[in-house]
Amino acid sequence: MSTAIDQPLKADSLLTTGLPWPLLHTIASLAEAPLIQIAERLRTATLPYLKSSALVIFTEDCTGRPQKKAGAEEIISRVSITELDALRTSLGDETFWSGKAELAGEPRPLYALKHPSSGALLVLTDPEPAAGADHDTGLDLVTYLWRLAAQRIQEKVADAPPSYLLESRAASAERVRVTAELTDLHSTTLETLLAALRSSSLDDATARTTVTDLAAKALVGLRTHSDRTTGLVEVPVAIAFERLREDLRPLTRFSGLEIEFIEPPQNGRALPGEVAHAGRAIVRGLVLAMMEQPEISRVRTQWDCDGENLLINVRDDGRGMLDADAPSIGRLDRQVQALAGQLRVEVMPRWGADVFVTLPLDLP
Template identity: 80%
Template sequence: MAQPDVPWPLLRSVEALADAPLAQIADRLRQATLPYMGSSALVIFTEDCTGRPQKKAGEEEIISRVSITELDSLRATIPDEAPWFGHAEIAGRSRAVLALKYAPSHALLVLTDPQPLESTPTPGLEMVRYLWRIAARRIQEKVADAPPSYLLESRAASAERLRVTAELTDLHSTTLETLLAALRSPSLDDAAARSTVTDLAAKALVALRTLSDRTTDLVEEPVATAFERLREDLKPLTRFGGVEVEFIEPPLNGRALPGEVAHAARAIVRGLVLTMMEEPEVSRIRTQWDCDGENLLINIRDNGSGTLSADAPSIVRLDRRVQALTGHLQLEVMPGWGADVFVTLPLDPPTRPAGDVAEWNLAARELEVLQHLVAGRRNRTIAMTLGISENTVKFHVRNLFKKLDVNSRTEVVALAHSHGIR
């Protein structure tokens, strides 16, 4: 009896995706989809990765210019997980795109200039959807199991993006407000021109402030919203787990949580609830969040026999996650009455002393370029200061991206800041 042909290329693509680190997942997904759907670039937009919400591969002209605002606008037009073909503003101009959502994390996949390859044995679109679901799930898992180094870099990148956006907002707001004042001046007698330009400038000012607000939304989550997402995550357990899970609502006016703190907090609570459900005689678990303005305060308590140990592998793993955010986990056990776990997660990253960057293996000139990037200087200014060509600066910047495993100047600056380089 003839054996069916094994689709080894597809299986190898699935294996590569299943093993992909976050920094390489866009490139691996693009390589996996190209045999089924041609494209000029592939962009993943996911708010799970607060420090690096975009993951990109393909033509440099597109991946270097695509913005969060464009991706967020495109995602808002797609009602569900059904594939969406159309034209959208990507990297500064209208392009043909294929867009796909992943409902569990609200992630978005965008393929620019999609070209279905009808010669493939399996319909190209279905294969893209299948591979995208694997990649999106992989991103969720990697963020949930993020090591301390990733969490620290994520916090630094989030803070840096907010800082840069705030500075740009202040700069351009001042410029536009000055322009408005000048155009409204009675010394200008061309009323029609003044009215037209005033309207245009006002719209630009609103758009700029909206961009600033949206960037803040991407890296912060209201504490009540974060807690509601936790409740949704735990719904299957409360429905089928046989254990009552009680939720004590946090104050509605508490300080917004940084995105990486909210993600980590939900993962920690899920882990604690699952661990407690495995303990004998547990029939009820209470989870409570609060915020004192500087810390997220979590309390999880069960009504079991009080046999949970701080040395249990699951508690040790969760404690490592807490420590990654410079937090503290305390377990109190009351024999016959249950276990009480208190977790404190600081909302702001700690100030770090200058760290050893020897492991980056930077050449002397690369370190000089890095210091200029941290100072906010552009390539032309760096070139003039160092007495080298602008192309040489670009060469050193590309090497920095590769050695530091980042994809943008903002990530370079954030990582440098996390190591104490100012």
């Protein structure tokens, strides 16, 4: 009898219930997808309901790889962050848009879906209903699958291991370096061109005016692209702290725990994306670890910046029973060390615990 009970439940034995097994398997695949495969799995999941030539995800949660792509190589190899950011900006408060827009260097028919909470963008090129699929139903399913994928990206970044944080920060630093080199090179070229075209030695005034305008626009576009890349890599400290407040709001609503937030200076130095995400994840982890203590009712969290480091302080009003050697604290300490930071725990019997975290803002 025990042998029969221990047999794994097979999908074939439940076909009579009418469960949509292909869709359920798709959902399970998305729910466990690693970041590097999330675009490919999402495209595979959407094709039975909505055909597309390519799928592109643009997310600022994952600063090391803000684009995640699958589909036609001639599209995914040419799409740019500037195009995706312009498309997302055009959506405003809307979460869905369809029409023609510039992508991969030319106007294309697109579906654009924005995740409400994270602001991540999903773009499907050349969309059309799959054979035998109802358009509205297919779009509803694609929207649902996209929300699962966007949530998965947020979870993976929040719980990123130390190795991912190191790799992501290195990728961000390399992107800044390459962009700076290209900016210097092309700025010099264009400024020299402008000086020559404005010279009085050129007789064709009409040609000079036309080319001057084109070169000026190219220079503005280049500098805008450079500014956008910097903005993607860095997050204003006030915005990062506000996202932390949103992260912890459910705890204050349902657990009865009071969390006091001491905001950082509004004019504090912007945080590298990896530092901002790690800071939020570390505070969340500390709050959850502190909640495991008996007789705790209040936690105070404070962020500050000394120009070189993000300074985090989390304090509770428990009875000083936080275990500094607990596995949960060890995991957080490894995250801190991955960013060349420091974590220090001070436990005061009968008074509570005080945790101090220092995260450098520059690569060591």
